[in-house]
Amino acid sequence: MKRSTSSAKAFSPWAAVFWLLVWQAAALWVNEPIFLVSPLAAIQRLFQLLGVPTFWQSVWFTLGRILLGFGLSLLLALVFSVAAYRFRWLRELLSPLTATIKAIPVASFVILALLWVSSKNLSVLISLLIGFPVLYGNLLSGLDSTDPKLIEMAKVFRIPFCRQLQAIYLYQVLPFLRSGLSIAMGLCWKSGIAAEVIGIPTGSIGEKLYTAKVYLETADLFCWTLCIVLLSVGCEKLLSLLVDILIKEAAARAGSRSSV
Amino acid sequence: MLEAVHLSKSFDGKPIIVDFSQRLETGVHYCLMGPSGCGKTTLLRLLMGLLQPDAGEVRGSSKMSAVFQENRLLEPFNAIANVELATGASRGEIERLLMELGLEKESLFQPVSAFSGGMKRRVALARALLAEYDALFLDEPFKGLDDETKARVMRIVSERTKGKTVLLVTHDETETLGFQPISL
Numbered sequence: 001m002k003r004s005t006s007s008a009k010a011f012s013p014w015a016a017v018f019w020l021l022v023w024q025a026a027a028l029w030v031n032e033p034i035f036l037v038s039p040l041a042a043i044q045r046l047f048q049l050l051g052v053p054t055f056w057q058s059v060w061f062t063l064g065r066i067l068l069g070f071g072l073s074l075l076l077a078l079v080f081s082v083a084a085y086r087f088r089w090l091r092e093l094l095s096p097l098t099a100t101i102k103a104i105p106v107a108s109f110v111i112l113a114l115l116w117v118s119s120k121n122l123s124v125l126i127s128l129l130i131g132f133p134v135l136y137g138n139l140l141s142g143l144d145s146t147d148p149k150l151i152e153m154a155k156v157f158r159i160p161f162c163r164q165l166q167a168i169y170l171y172q173v174l175p176f177l178r179s180g181l182s183i184a185m186g187l188c189w190k191s192g193i194a195a196e197v198i199g200i201p202t203g204s205i206g207e208k209l210y211t212a213k214v215y216l217e218t219a220d221l222f223c224w225t226l227c228i229v230l231l232s233v234g235c236e237k238l239l240s241l242l243v244d245i246l247i248k249e250a251a252a253r254a255g256s257r258s259s260v
Numbered sequence: 261m262l263e264a265v266h267l268s269k270s271f272d273g274k275p276i277i278v279d280f281s282q283r284l285e286t287g288v289h290y291c292l293m294g295p296s297g298c299g300k301t302t303l304l305r306l307l308m309g310l311l312q313p314d315a316g317e318v319r320g321s322s323k324m325s326a327v328f329q330e331n332r333l334l335e336p337f338n339a340i341a342n343v344e345l346a347t348g349a350s351r352g353e354i355e356r357l358l359m360e361l362g363l364e365k366e367s368l369f370q371p372v373s374a375f376s377g378g379m380k381r382r383v384a385l386a387r388a389l390l391a392e393y394d395a396l397f398l399d400e401p402f403k404g405l406d407d408e409t410k411a412r413v414m415r416i417v418s419e420r421t422k423g424k425t426v427l428l429v430t431h432d433e434t435e436t437l438g439f440q441p442i443s444l
Contacts, residue, residue: 149328149330149332154346156310156324156325167337171334
Protein backbone atom coordinates (compact mmCIF):
# COMPACT_ATOMS: atom_id res chain seq x y z
CA MET A 1 0.00 0.00 0.00
CA LYS A 2 2.75 2.36 1.05
CA ARG A 3 4.70 1.33 -2.02
CA SER A 4 1.89 2.27 -4.40
CA THR A 5 1.36 5.64 -2.69
CA SER A 6 4.99 6.58 -2.92
CA SER A 7 5.22 5.42 -6.54
CA ALA A 8 2.15 7.49 -7.42
CA LYS A 9 3.85 10.57 -5.97
CA ALA A 10 7.27 9.83 -7.48
CA PHE A 11 8.46 12.55 -9.81
CA SER A 12 11.05 11.44 -12.31
CA PRO A 13 12.89 13.97 -14.48
CA TRP A 14 12.69 11.65 -17.50
CA ALA A 15 8.89 11.69 -17.29
CA ALA A 16 8.88 15.51 -17.21
CA VAL A 17 11.19 15.60 -20.22
CA PHE A 18 8.95 13.09 -22.01
CA TRP A 19 5.83 15.25 -21.54
CA LEU A 20 7.69 18.41 -22.55
CA LEU A 21 8.71 16.63 -25.74
CA VAL A 22 5.09 15.57 -26.30
CA TRP A 23 4.04 19.21 -25.83
CA GLN A 24 6.75 20.41 -28.23
CA ALA A 25 5.73 17.78 -30.82
CA ALA A 26 2.05 18.73 -30.47
CA ALA A 27 2.90 22.42 -30.92
CA LEU A 28 4.91 21.62 -34.04
CA TRP A 29 2.09 19.45 -35.38
CA VAL A 30 -0.61 22.12 -34.71
CA ASN A 31 1.79 24.75 -36.02
CA GLU A 32 -0.48 27.57 -34.90
CA PRO A 33 0.81 29.47 -31.82
CA ILE A 34 -2.65 30.95 -31.16
CA PHE A 35 -3.97 27.47 -30.37
CA LEU A 36 -0.89 25.89 -28.84
CA VAL A 37 2.46 27.52 -28.14
CA SER A 38 5.56 25.44 -27.80
CA PRO A 39 7.18 25.05 -24.36
CA LEU A 40 10.20 26.94 -25.68
CA ALA A 41 8.05 29.90 -26.73
CA ALA A 42 6.27 29.91 -23.35
CA ILE A 43 9.56 29.88 -21.43
CA GLN A 44 10.99 32.53 -23.76
CA ARG A 45 7.95 34.74 -23.05
CA LEU A 46 8.30 34.08 -19.31
CA PHE A 47 11.87 35.38 -19.36
CA GLN A 48 10.68 38.47 -21.24
CA LEU A 49 7.97 39.10 -18.66
CA LEU A 50 10.38 38.66 -15.76
CA GLY A 51 11.97 41.94 -16.78
CA VAL A 52 8.66 43.85 -16.83
CA PRO A 53 7.85 45.67 -13.56
CA THR A 54 4.08 45.07 -13.89
CA PHE A 55 4.77 41.32 -13.91
CA TRP A 56 6.18 41.51 -10.40
CA GLN A 57 3.43 43.89 -9.27
CA SER A 58 0.83 41.36 -10.42
CA VAL A 59 2.69 38.52 -8.71
CA TRP A 60 2.86 40.40 -5.39
CA PHE A 61 -0.76 41.53 -5.70
CA THR A 62 -2.08 37.98 -6.13
CA LEU A 63 0.47 36.25 -3.89
CA GLY A 64 -0.27 38.62 -1.00
CA ARG A 65 -4.02 38.24 -1.24
CA ILE A 66 -4.07 34.47 -1.65
CA LEU A 67 -1.64 34.01 1.23
CA LEU A 68 -3.72 36.38 3.37
CA GLY A 69 -6.85 34.36 2.63
CA PHE A 70 -4.97 31.15 3.30
CA GLY A 71 -3.54 32.48 6.57
CA LEU A 72 -6.97 33.61 7.75
CA SER A 73 -8.46 30.23 6.86
CA LEU A 74 -5.71 28.51 8.87
CA LEU A 75 -6.30 30.78 11.85
CA LEU A 76 -10.05 30.22 11.77
CA ALA A 77 -9.60 26.47 11.25
CA LEU A 78 -7.28 26.27 14.28
CA VAL A 79 -9.72 28.13 16.53
CA PHE A 80 -12.85 26.35 15.32
CA SER A 81 -11.35 22.85 15.20
CA VAL A 82 -10.17 23.09 18.82
CA ALA A 83 -13.53 24.54 19.87
CA ALA A 84 -15.48 21.93 17.87
CA TYR A 85 -13.35 19.17 19.38
CA ARG A 86 -14.29 20.35 22.86
CA PHE A 87 -17.93 21.25 22.19
CA ARG A 88 -20.00 18.70 20.33
CA TRP A 89 -22.78 21.22 19.61
CA LEU A 90 -20.33 23.46 17.74
CA ARG A 91 -19.12 20.51 15.65
CA GLU A 92 -22.74 19.71 14.76
CA LEU A 93 -23.44 23.36 14.01
CA LEU A 94 -20.44 23.69 11.68
CA SER A 95 -20.91 20.35 9.93
CA PRO A 96 -23.61 21.49 7.41
CA LEU A 97 -21.75 24.75 6.85
CA THR A 98 -18.45 23.13 5.91
CA ALA A 99 -20.24 20.48 3.81
CA THR A 100 -22.10 23.25 1.93
CA ILE A 101 -18.94 25.30 1.33
CA LYS A 102 -17.23 22.17 -0.04
CA ALA A 103 -20.15 21.39 -2.36
CA ILE A 104 -20.74 24.88 -3.83
CA PRO A 105 -18.81 25.53 -7.05
CA VAL A 106 -16.11 28.19 -6.80
CA ALA A 107 -17.70 30.20 -9.62
CA SER A 108 -20.99 30.52 -7.66
CA PHE A 109 -19.06 31.73 -4.64
CA VAL A 110 -17.15 34.25 -6.70
CA ILE A 111 -20.26 35.75 -8.30
CA LEU A 112 -22.00 35.91 -4.93
CA ALA A 113 -18.93 37.33 -3.21
CA LEU A 114 -18.67 40.09 -5.82
CA LEU A 115 -21.87 41.47 -4.31
CA TRP A 116 -20.24 41.69 -0.88
CA VAL A 117 -16.62 42.71 -1.45
CA SER A 118 -14.71 44.71 -4.04
CA SER A 119 -13.06 42.67 -6.77
CA LYS A 120 -9.71 43.85 -5.38
CA ASN A 121 -10.08 41.71 -2.26
CA LEU A 122 -12.16 38.95 -3.79
CA SER A 123 -9.32 36.43 -3.83
CA VAL A 124 -8.79 36.91 -0.07
CA LEU A 125 -12.39 35.96 0.68
CA ILE A 126 -12.48 33.08 -1.80
CA SER A 127 -9.18 31.59 -0.59
CA LEU A 128 -10.44 31.83 2.96
CA LEU A 129 -13.74 30.14 2.14
CA ILE A 130 -12.17 27.36 0.11
CA GLY A 131 -9.23 26.73 2.46
CA PHE A 132 -11.21 26.75 5.69
CA PRO A 133 -13.24 23.50 5.36
CA VAL A 134 -10.17 21.51 4.28
CA LEU A 135 -8.00 22.76 7.14
CA TYR A 136 -10.82 22.57 9.69
CA GLY A 137 -11.66 18.98 8.64
CA ASN A 138 -8.05 17.83 8.73
CA LEU A 139 -7.32 19.45 12.08
CA LEU A 140 -10.47 17.98 13.58
CA SER A 141 -9.57 14.51 12.23
CA GLY A 142 -6.13 14.89 13.82
CA LEU A 143 -7.64 15.86 17.15
CA ASP A 144 -10.14 12.99 16.91
CA SER A 145 -7.34 10.52 16.25
CA THR A 146 -5.68 11.33 19.57
CA ASP A 147 -5.26 8.23 21.73
CA PRO A 148 -8.20 8.23 24.20
CA LYS A 149 -6.01 6.44 26.74
CA LEU A 150 -3.64 9.39 26.83
CA ILE A 151 -6.58 11.74 27.26
CA GLU A 152 -7.76 9.63 30.21
CA MET A 153 -4.25 9.78 31.64
CA ALA A 154 -4.32 13.57 31.32
CA LYS A 155 -7.71 13.67 33.05
CA VAL A 156 -6.53 11.56 36.00
CA PHE A 157 -3.38 13.65 36.42
CA ARG A 158 -5.33 16.90 35.97
CA ILE A 159 -3.06 18.15 33.17
CA PRO A 160 -4.36 21.58 32.05
CA PHE A 161 -5.91 21.60 28.57
CA CYS A 162 -3.36 24.02 27.15
CA ARG A 163 -0.54 21.67 28.19
CA GLN A 164 -2.49 18.71 26.79
CA LEU A 165 -2.73 20.57 23.48
CA GLN A 166 1.00 21.10 23.42
CA ALA A 167 2.12 17.70 24.66
CA ILE A 168 -0.54 15.23 23.57
CA TYR A 169 -2.56 16.66 20.70
CA LEU A 170 0.20 18.43 18.77
CA TYR A 171 1.90 15.17 17.82
CA GLN A 172 -1.34 13.68 16.56
CA VAL A 173 -2.37 16.80 14.67
CA LEU A 174 0.85 17.75 12.87
CA PRO A 175 0.74 15.02 10.18
CA PHE A 176 -2.93 15.84 9.50
CA LEU A 177 -2.11 19.55 9.44
CA ARG A 178 0.73 18.92 7.00
CA SER A 179 -1.51 17.16 4.49
CA GLY A 180 -4.33 19.70 5.05
CA LEU A 181 -2.00 22.65 4.45
CA SER A 182 -0.73 21.12 1.25
CA ILE A 183 -4.22 20.45 -0.14
CA ALA A 184 -5.61 23.79 1.06
CA MET A 185 -2.72 25.75 -0.43
CA GLY A 186 -3.31 24.22 -3.86
CA LEU A 187 -7.05 24.86 -3.62
CA CYS A 188 -6.53 28.46 -2.45
CA TRP A 189 -4.39 29.17 -5.52
CA LYS A 190 -6.85 27.54 -7.91
CA SER A 191 -9.89 29.27 -6.43
CA GLY A 192 -8.12 32.59 -5.84
CA ILE A 193 -7.01 32.78 -9.47
CA ALA A 194 -10.49 31.73 -10.65
CA ALA A 195 -11.92 34.56 -8.53
CA GLU A 196 -9.52 37.05 -10.10
CA VAL A 197 -10.33 35.90 -13.62
CA ILE A 198 -14.04 36.47 -12.92
CA GLY A 199 -13.68 39.63 -10.82
CA ILE A 200 -10.79 41.04 -12.94
CA PRO A 201 -9.18 43.21 -10.23
CA THR A 202 -6.71 45.64 -11.76
CA GLY A 203 -3.09 44.56 -11.47
CA SER A 204 -3.76 40.92 -10.57
CA ILE A 205 -2.53 37.73 -12.23
CA GLY A 206 -6.19 36.94 -12.93
CA GLU A 207 -6.50 40.16 -14.93
CA LYS A 208 -3.40 39.25 -16.93
CA LEU A 209 -4.85 35.81 -17.67
CA TYR A 210 -8.14 37.38 -18.74
CA THR A 211 -6.37 39.89 -20.99
CA ALA A 212 -4.29 37.11 -22.53
CA LYS A 213 -7.49 35.23 -23.31
CA VAL A 214 -9.26 38.30 -24.79
CA TYR A 215 -6.33 39.20 -27.06
CA LEU A 216 -5.55 35.56 -27.90
CA GLU A 217 -2.04 35.91 -26.45
CA THR A 218 -1.62 32.20 -25.93
CA ALA A 219 2.06 32.48 -25.05
CA ASP A 220 1.15 34.88 -22.21
CA LEU A 221 -1.61 32.54 -21.10
CA PHE A 222 0.80 29.61 -20.86
CA CYS A 223 3.41 31.80 -19.27
CA TRP A 224 1.07 33.08 -16.54
CA THR A 225 -0.24 29.57 -15.99
CA LEU A 226 3.31 28.33 -15.54
CA CYS A 227 3.93 31.19 -13.14
CA ILE A 228 0.80 30.29 -11.09
CA VAL A 229 1.87 26.63 -10.94
CA LEU A 230 5.36 27.62 -9.78
CA LEU A 231 3.96 29.98 -7.14
CA SER A 232 1.45 27.41 -5.90
CA VAL A 233 3.97 24.57 -5.75
CA GLY A 234 6.60 26.88 -4.23
CA CYS A 235 4.22 27.99 -1.45
CA GLU A 236 3.19 24.39 -0.82
CA LYS A 237 6.79 23.18 -0.60
CA LEU A 238 7.81 26.06 1.65
CA LEU A 239 4.90 25.37 3.95
CA SER A 240 5.64 21.64 4.10
CA LEU A 241 9.25 22.47 4.91
CA LEU A 242 8.08 24.79 7.68
CA VAL A 243 5.82 22.11 9.18
CA ASP A 244 8.62 19.54 8.96
CA ILE A 245 10.90 21.93 10.85
CA LEU A 246 8.11 22.41 13.39
CA ILE A 247 7.73 18.63 13.81
CA LYS A 248 11.49 18.22 14.28
CA GLU A 249 11.59 21.16 16.66
CA ALA A 250 8.69 19.76 18.69
CA ALA A 251 10.37 16.34 18.85
CA ALA A 252 13.67 17.94 19.87
CA ARG A 253 11.92 19.99 22.55
CA ALA A 254 10.18 16.85 23.77
CA GLY A 255 13.51 15.09 23.93
CA SER A 256 15.07 17.83 26.01
CA ARG A 257 11.93 18.89 27.81
CA SER A 258 13.45 18.25 31.17
CA SER A 259 15.49 21.38 30.82
CA VAL A 260 12.45 23.53 29.99
CA MET B 261 -11.93 8.80 51.92
CA LEU B 262 -13.55 7.27 48.87
CA GLU B 263 -16.62 5.07 48.93
CA ALA B 264 -18.14 2.83 46.30
CA VAL B 265 -21.85 2.41 46.99
CA HIS B 266 -23.76 -0.44 45.31
CA LEU B 267 -21.80 -0.08 42.07
CA SER B 268 -22.92 -2.13 39.08
CA LYS B 269 -21.61 -2.17 35.56
CA SER B 270 -22.40 -4.34 32.55
CA PHE B 271 -20.92 -4.52 29.07
CA ASP B 272 -23.15 -5.76 26.25
CA GLY B 273 -25.61 -7.07 28.79
CA LYS B 274 -22.91 -9.07 30.60
CA PRO B 275 -22.65 -7.98 34.25
CA ILE B 276 -19.04 -7.24 35.23
CA ILE B 277 -19.48 -5.46 38.56
CA VAL B 278 -22.56 -6.36 40.58
CA ASP B 279 -23.64 -4.34 43.61
CA PHE B 280 -20.11 -3.60 44.81
CA SER B 281 -19.74 -1.53 47.97
CA GLN B 282 -16.49 -0.65 49.72
CA ARG B 283 -15.11 2.22 51.78
CA LEU B 284 -11.53 3.17 51.03
CA GLU B 285 -10.28 4.82 54.21
CA THR B 286 -7.62 7.52 54.17
CA GLY B 287 -4.15 6.11 54.72
CA VAL B 288 -5.18 2.49 54.24
CA HIS B 289 -3.66 0.33 51.54
CA TYR B 290 -5.99 -2.12 49.81
CA CYS B 291 -5.32 -4.96 47.45
CA LEU B 292 -7.86 -6.27 44.99
CA MET B 293 -7.00 -9.74 43.74
CA GLY B 294 -8.71 -11.86 41.18
CA PRO B 295 -8.22 -13.69 37.91
CA SER B 296 -8.01 -11.84 34.61
CA GLY B 297 -11.38 -10.68 33.30
CA CYS B 298 -13.12 -10.60 36.67
CA GLY B 299 -13.68 -6.82 36.50
CA LYS B 300 -10.73 -5.45 38.49
CA THR B 301 -9.80 -2.84 35.91
CA THR B 302 -13.45 -1.91 35.39
CA LEU B 303 -13.78 -1.27 39.11
CA LEU B 304 -10.67 0.92 39.10
CA ARG B 305 -12.03 2.90 36.17
CA LEU B 306 -15.34 3.36 37.97
CA LEU B 307 -13.57 4.58 41.10
CA MET B 308 -11.41 6.98 39.08
CA GLY B 309 -14.49 8.39 37.38
CA LEU B 310 -13.36 7.21 33.93
CA LEU B 311 -16.48 5.04 33.57
CA GLN B 312 -20.04 5.79 34.57
CA PRO B 313 -21.72 3.02 36.61
CA ASP B 314 -25.05 1.57 35.49
CA ALA B 315 -26.17 1.76 39.12
CA GLY B 316 -24.72 3.03 42.36
CA GLU B 317 -22.25 5.82 42.89
CA VAL B 318 -18.74 6.74 44.00
CA ARG B 319 -18.78 9.11 46.96
CA GLY B 320 -16.05 11.43 48.11
CA SER B 321 -13.72 13.36 45.91
CA SER B 322 -10.01 13.21 46.05
CA LYS B 323 -6.95 13.95 43.99
CA MET B 324 -6.04 10.77 42.18
CA SER B 325 -2.98 9.25 40.69
CA ALA B 326 -2.64 5.99 38.83
CA VAL B 327 -0.57 3.40 37.12
CA PHE B 328 -2.83 2.17 34.36
CA GLN B 329 -2.88 -1.31 32.94
CA GLU B 330 -0.99 0.15 29.95
CA ASN B 331 1.87 2.58 30.53
CA ARG B 332 0.18 5.49 28.76
CA LEU B 333 3.37 7.43 28.21
CA LEU B 334 4.06 10.06 25.58
CA GLU B 335 6.40 8.03 23.41
CA PRO B 336 8.42 10.88 21.82
CA PHE B 337 9.07 12.47 25.22
CA ASN B 338 11.89 11.43 27.48
CA ALA B 339 11.33 9.86 30.89
CA ILE B 340 11.74 13.09 32.85
CA ALA B 341 9.41 15.01 30.54
CA ASN B 342 6.75 12.32 30.89
CA VAL B 343 6.83 12.56 34.66
CA GLU B 344 7.16 16.34 34.68
CA LEU B 345 4.11 16.82 32.48
CA ALA B 346 1.82 14.97 34.87
CA THR B 347 3.31 15.89 38.21
CA GLY B 348 5.02 19.25 38.22
CA ALA B 349 7.75 17.70 40.39
CA SER B 350 11.21 19.19 40.15
CA ARG B 351 13.72 17.73 37.73
CA GLY B 352 16.02 16.67 40.55
CA GLU B 353 13.22 14.90 42.38
CA ILE B 354 12.17 13.08 39.19
CA GLU B 355 15.74 12.07 38.38
CA ARG B 356 16.29 10.76 41.90
CA LEU B 357 13.17 8.60 41.89
CA LEU B 358 13.73 7.25 38.39
CA MET B 359 17.26 6.26 39.33
CA GLU B 360 16.04 4.79 42.60
CA LEU B 361 13.66 2.70 40.49
CA GLY B 362 16.69 1.37 38.63
CA LEU B 363 16.90 3.50 35.47
CA GLU B 364 20.34 4.57 34.27
CA LYS B 365 20.94 8.34 34.28
CA GLU B 366 21.77 8.38 30.52
CA SER B 367 18.49 6.70 29.65
CA LEU B 368 16.47 9.43 31.34
CA PHE B 369 17.08 11.77 28.41
CA GLN B 370 16.10 9.34 25.68
CA PRO B 371 12.59 9.18 24.22
CA VAL B 372 10.65 6.50 26.07
CA SER B 373 9.80 4.92 22.71
CA ALA B 374 13.30 3.41 22.90
CA PHE B 375 12.62 1.89 26.35
CA SER B 376 11.88 -1.73 27.19
CA GLY B 377 8.51 -2.63 28.72
CA GLY B 378 10.01 -2.80 32.21
CA MET B 379 11.66 0.62 31.88
CA LYS B 380 8.42 2.17 30.67
CA ARG B 381 6.58 0.61 33.60
CA ARG B 382 8.99 2.26 36.02
CA VAL B 383 8.49 5.64 34.36
CA ALA B 384 4.72 5.15 34.73
CA LEU B 385 5.27 4.26 38.39
CA ALA B 386 7.45 7.31 39.00
CA ARG B 387 4.78 9.50 37.42
CA ALA B 388 2.11 8.03 39.68
CA LEU B 389 4.22 8.29 42.84
CA LEU B 390 5.33 11.88 42.24
CA ALA B 391 1.89 13.23 41.35
CA GLU B 392 -0.05 15.06 44.03
CA TYR B 393 -2.71 12.63 45.22
CA ASP B 394 -4.91 11.41 48.02
CA ALA B 395 -5.84 8.13 46.37
CA LEU B 396 -3.48 6.04 44.29
CA PHE B 397 -4.73 3.32 41.94
CA LEU B 398 -2.23 0.73 40.79
CA ASP B 399 -3.34 -1.64 38.06
CA GLU B 400 -0.83 -4.50 37.79
CA PRO B 401 1.98 -2.04 38.52
CA PHE B 402 4.81 -4.59 38.61
CA LYS B 403 3.99 -6.13 35.25
CA GLY B 404 7.08 -6.72 33.09
CA LEU B 405 9.63 -6.31 35.88
CA ASP B 406 12.24 -8.95 36.66
CA ASP B 407 12.29 -10.37 40.22
CA GLU B 408 15.15 -8.23 41.47
CA THR B 409 13.73 -4.99 40.08
CA LYS B 410 10.26 -5.95 41.25
CA ALA B 411 11.47 -6.36 44.84
CA ARG B 412 13.15 -2.95 44.75
CA VAL B 413 10.12 -1.25 43.16
CA MET B 414 7.70 -2.88 45.62
CA ARG B 415 9.77 -1.55 48.52
CA ILE B 416 9.75 1.97 47.07
CA VAL B 417 5.98 1.85 46.50
CA SER B 418 5.37 0.73 50.09
CA GLU B 419 7.60 3.48 51.49
CA ARG B 420 6.35 6.31 49.35
CA THR B 421 2.63 5.68 49.77
CA LYS B 422 2.54 5.80 53.58
CA GLY B 423 -0.44 7.82 54.83
CA LYS B 424 -2.20 7.70 51.45
CA THR B 425 -5.11 5.65 50.23
CA VAL B 426 -3.88 3.01 47.81
CA LEU B 427 -5.79 0.43 45.84
CA LEU B 428 -3.53 -2.14 44.22
CA VAL B 429 -4.91 -4.53 41.64
CA THR B 430 -3.05 -7.72 40.86
CA HIS B 431 -3.59 -11.37 40.04
CA ASP B 432 -0.23 -12.37 41.53
CA GLU B 433 -0.23 -13.31 45.22
CA THR B 434 3.43 -12.33 45.58
CA GLU B 435 2.63 -8.72 44.61
CA THR B 436 0.04 -7.88 47.27
CA LEU B 437 2.61 -6.06 49.51
CA GLY B 438 0.61 -7.17 52.53
CA PHE B 439 -2.13 -4.69 51.71
CA GLN B 440 -5.62 -5.20 53.12
CA PRO B 441 -7.43 -7.55 50.75
CA ILE B 442 -10.78 -6.69 49.25
CA SER B 443 -12.75 -8.82 46.84
CA LEU B 444 -15.25 -8.25 44.09
